Amino acid sequence: MTAPTLRGAAAFVQQVRAAEQHLSGADPVMAAVIERHGPCTLGATRRDPFHTLCASIISQQLSSKAADTIQARLMAGIGAGRRITPPLLLAASHEELRGYGLSTAKARWLRALGEAAAAGTLDFRALGRLDDEAAIAVLDALPGIGRWTAEMFLMFALNRIDLFAMDDVGLRRGVAMLYNRGRPLSDARTLKITRRWAPYRTIASWYLWRVADPVNEIWV
Missing domain, CATH: 1.10.340.30 (Hypothetical protein; domain 2)
Structure with a gap:
């Protein structure tokens, strides 16, 4: 999926809302995070x-x-x-x-x-x-x-909806905080957790960054 056009942007927002519903239904832990942090704003800013x-x-x-x-x-x-x-x-x-x-x-x-x-x-x-x-x-x-x-x-920049960056420190910290009381998790355990979020792992990642570093707005 390429970066959304003006018409495509509205469709992308609808896709993000669908992602929130899917994540909430697939994972009660993620459901609580979505409830706490509100709607995902990914795609709200068009990036060159x-x-x-x-x-x-x-x-x-x-x-x-x-x-x-x-x-x-x-x-x-x-x-x-x-x-x-x-x-x-x-x-x-x-x-x-x-x-x-x-x-x-x-x-x-x-x-x-x-x-x-x-x-x-x-x-x-x-x-x-x-x-x-x-x-x-x-x-x-x-x-x-x-x-x-x-x-x-x-x-x-391209608004790809189903990515999880295994090498991202913030994402791994977020998973550890939510699923293992802050203790680091193995790659295998992390992958097992993230599979339940497909096909919306990017949206789940947005929420994980909020958990790991709530004051950092770089990923809005």
């Missing part, structure tokens, strides 16, 4: 695909506050308004990108991403037509983008 990937790279291994600071410096420095674009990014030198607070590797990865998007080798429309695993494979092949970043992109 290129900007979302850039933001994901910037935020790797940083706190939300540090990532926000660096992203704000970068956007101000390259003259970006509400989003980072390939032409604006490529107009900045590697040294300029480093001066905004990016590491050497992240500056290099962002330029490579801009070059791929500008050349058309990274085609977001084509990416949106691929199934989840094929899209993840395309993104994973890009410098600086691993499976976790690809999964976050699919969830929040």
Whole structure:
């Protein structure tokens, strides 16, 4: 499923409501979480695909506050308004990108991403037509983008409805808090729990982030 159009956005909201009903019926623990946190707002904000990937790279291994600071410096420095674009990014030198607070590797990865998007080798429309695993494979092949970043992109830029990122610390903490009194769970036990949420594991993930870090609004 690609990011929803104006008409598609309404359909996506209906799908999210259906997901909440399914999750509540399939899992009493999740039903209580949905009752406590209210309707899921995933999809309420339309996310530009290129900007979302850039933001994901910037935020790797940083706190939300540090990532926000660096992203704000970068956007101000390259003259970006509400989003980072390939032409604006490529107009900045590697040294300029480093001066905004990016590491050497992240500056290099962002330029490579801009070059791929500008050349058309990274085609977001084509990416949106691929199934989840094929899209993840395309993104994973890009410098600086691993499976976790690809999964976050699919969830929040392409509105894919049935993903659970096993490597996400917040999601694993949320599962542990809800199902094992905060003690870490094995991959096998985690997968067994998450299977009951299919085909709406992305929506369940949204609620797990609320459980694990209720003050962080990054995933709204």
